[in-house]
Amino acid sequence: MATIRNGNILTKNLGIDMNLVFRGATLFDGTGEERRERTDVAVEDGTIQAVGADLPAPSDATVVDADGLGLMPGIIDSHTHYDAQITWDPFLTPSPSLGVTTAVIGNCGFTIAPCRDEDRDLVMRNLTQVEGMSLEVLRDGIEWDFESFPDYLDAIERRGVAANVAAFIGHSALRTYVMGGDAVERAATADEVATMADLVRAAMRAGAIGFATSTAPQHNGWGGVPMPSRLADDAELYALTGAMADEGRGIFMLTKGNRTDVPYLEKMAAEVGRPIMIAALLHNPTNPTGTFGELEQIAAARARGHELWGQVSCCPLTMDFTLASAYPFEGFKAWSPAMKVSGDALKQMLADPGFRQTVKDELEQPAGVRLFNGEWHKIVLTEVAEEKNRSLEHRSVADLSAEAGRHPFDWMLDFAVSEDLRTLFTAVLLNSDEDAVGRMIRDPNASVALSDAGAHLTFFCDAGFGLHLMGHWSRTLGTLTLEQAVHELTAKPAGIFRLPGRGRIAPGYAADLVLFDPARVDRGPKRRVRDLPTGAARLTTDAVGLHGVWVNGVPVVDRDGTMQRDERPGRLLRRFDA
Numbered sequence: 001m002a003t004i005r006n007g008n009i010l011t012k013n014l015g016i017d018m019n020l021v022f023r024g025a026t027l028f029d030g031t032g033e034e035r036r037e038r039t040d041v042a043v044e045d046g047t048i049q050a051v052g053a054d055l056p057a058p059s060d061a062t063v064v065d066a067d068g069l070g071l072m073p074g075i076i077d078s079h080t081h082y083d084a085q086i087t088w089d090p091f092l093t094p095s096p097s098l099g100v101t102t103a104v105i106g107n108c109g110f111t112i113a114p115c116r117d118e119d120r121d122l123v124m125r126n127l128t129q130v131e132g133m134s135l136e137v138l139r140d141g142i143e144w145d146f147e148s149f150p151d152y153l154d155a156i157e158r159r160g161v162a163a164n165v166a167a168f169i170g171h172s173a174l175r176t177y178v179m180g181g182d183a184v185e186r187a188a189t190a191d192e193v194a195t196m197a198d199l200v201r202a203a204m205r206a207g208a209i210g211f212a213t214s215t216a217p218q219h220n221g222w223g224g225v226p227m228p229s230r231l232a233d234d235a236e237l238y239a240l241t242g243a244m245a246d247e248g249r250g251i252f253m254l255t256k257g258n259r260t261d262v263p264y265l266e267k268m269a270a271e272v273g274r275p276i277m278i279a280a281l282l283h284n285p286t287n288p289t290g291t292f293g294e295l296e297q298i299a300a301a302r303a304r305g306h307e308l309w310g311q312v313s314c315c316p317l318t319m320d321f322t323l324a325s326a327y328p329f330e331g332f333k334a335w336s337p338a339m340k341v342s343g344d345a346l347k348q349m350l351a352d353p354g355f356r357q358t359v360k361d362e363l364e365q366p367a368g369v370r371l372f373n374g375e376w377h378k379i380v381l382t383e384v385a386e387e388k389n390r391s392l393e394h395r396s397v398a399d400l401s402a403e404a405g406r407h408p409f410d411w412m413l414d415f416a417v418s419e420d421l422r423t424l425f426t427a428v429l430l431n432s433d434e435d436a437v438g439r440m441i442r443d444p445n446a447s448v449a450l451s452d453a454g455a456h457l458t459f460f461c462d463a464g465f466g467l468h469l470m471g472h473w474s475r476t477l478g479t480l481t482l483e484q485a486v487h488e489l490t491a492k493p494a495g496i497f498r499l500p501g502r503g504r505i506a507p508g509y510a511a512d513l514v515l516f517d518p519a520r521v522d523r524g525p526k527r528r529v530r531d532l533p534t535g536a537a538r539l540t541t542d543a544v545g546l547h548g549v550w551v552n553g554v555p556v557v558d559r560d561g562t563m564q565r566d567e568r569p570g571r572l573l574r575r576f577d578a
């Protein structure tokens with residue numbers, strides 16, 4: 001019998017632990033029910049067998065002496081973008097080390113399957129723009145051992161994965177596959193729509209969790225052209241969600257734009273009879289009632305029997321960026337010429353008063369959905385490129401431009417050009433008003449997610465959103481009880497996404513488990529590491545107060561947060577409830 005004390009491994013069994021017993025845990029079972037002290041949990045063959053006091057441990061079992069630590073189901077992260085990374089990193093770094101045991105990929109429809117050989121570069125270029133991934137990293141990293149979506153699922157399964165994964169079939173990839181370069185030019189013909197619908201049905205039969213798309217104006221591909229899904233008309237959207245529903249299950253996920261408002265989506269839910277997950281409801285201080293209005297519309301739709309969910313975030317949307325790739329401005333129409341050029345041509349454009357004026361004019365126009373809304377005090381100089389400017393670090397563009405007597409936009413662009421566009425800025429864009437965000441994450445029709453893990457790697461890292469919900473929102477602010485926070489991260493998304501046998505600690509459920517210290521659990525500060533293909537940088541955070549993570553009964557992270565690299569116990573999830 002091997003014993004792990006306080007998550008500390010005293011003796012390590014080689015190979016998969018068939019039997020595992022947790023002793024004396026404080027149990028958070030995922031249902032939101034009050035915690036149960038001094039509880040044992042017995043696991044056999046990856047499945048929870050028994051929950052109770054003083055359970056017997058078979059002689060070949062590994063015993064984990066939880067010693068009063070919290071034990072909860074693994075976190076389900078329903079909004080990730082690991083579609084590309086999973087092909088070179090089956091460990092989905094860093095999500096499992098932040099308590100995530102199930103990740104849903106393909107969100108917003110930005111998948112890499114299906115994809116023909118000749119479209120690979122286009123698909124990678126689009127991801128570069130829309131999801132802030134480096135083109136060199138994608139070219140070097142992606143293992144293209146598939147063409148169709150079913151092949152892609154098989155390839156994930158063949159390579160193995162450290163956490164469980166469920167995948168959406170993604171609209172933009174599908175559109176490019178069927179329409180080629182025209183996918184970003186025009187509406188689809190009836191024949192093209194029929195072909196796409198057939199592929200959606202095939203993907204659902206192969207095990208897609210649903211169909212995902214985006215109509216959001218900030219979702220631009222290479223050179224600033226709209227992502228393919230943004231060109232879809234109503235007939236196409238209805239046909240493809242209908243094709244998903246033909247298989248009797250599936251969730252429709254979209255990041256919505258101005259056209260696809262909640263009443264529009266309620267009509268669609270009524271027509272196709274499937275749940276719709278609506279992203280991204282982020283609180284915007286320049287339109288402070290907007291998201292609450294949407295949550296009210298969602299509540300009213302649900303009262304009429306139409307299952308809509310609002311996807312919300314418990315993290316402020318904070319982005320690190322340079323003017324060489326200024327994601328916060330890319331939702332502006334007036335910014336699109338700047339996405340078509342780089343280097344000296346970009347510097348010239350940013351210095352041009354005419355260009356600046358068009359952006360300033362657009363900033364004056366209120367917009368319902370926009371990342372940046374002229375709050376210059378929320379853009380801070382994080383890292384200057386030149387030593388002589390060091391004293392300006394950590395000051396806001398609002399302050400610095402006021403001192404210089406300039407318009408903040410002019411000041412920012414002049415400064416960035418003077419530093420060869422290497423100045424690193426940090427913008428707190430949305431979701432930073434804690435009263436408002438607290439109300440949103442408590443809303444019964446909201447689902448807390450939106451980590452975007454696997455994307456925007458140099459801009460931010462919210463892969464630890466679950467630990468942030470437990471530490472910041474529950475322990476520090478008391479917005480939710482810890483029981484409620486755990487429920488929000490486990491059984492609730494398992495129900496919304498129809499994941500059978502996950503998200504709870506109860507007999508018959510998968511042993512996806514997180515051992516943690518309720519008095520300390522949190523996410524640590526962000527830091528930069530260089531471990532991507534080609535040595536490129538990404539932001540990451542470390543867990544605080546985490547004592548171990550198990551996926552299907554197999555340890556994947558030990559008590560120091562070190563990922564176990566010798567096992568890939570995750571499953572590609574292909575069967576879902578109706």
Ligand SMILES: [Zn+2]
Nearest residue numbers: 081107108452
């Ligand atoms: Zn996303």
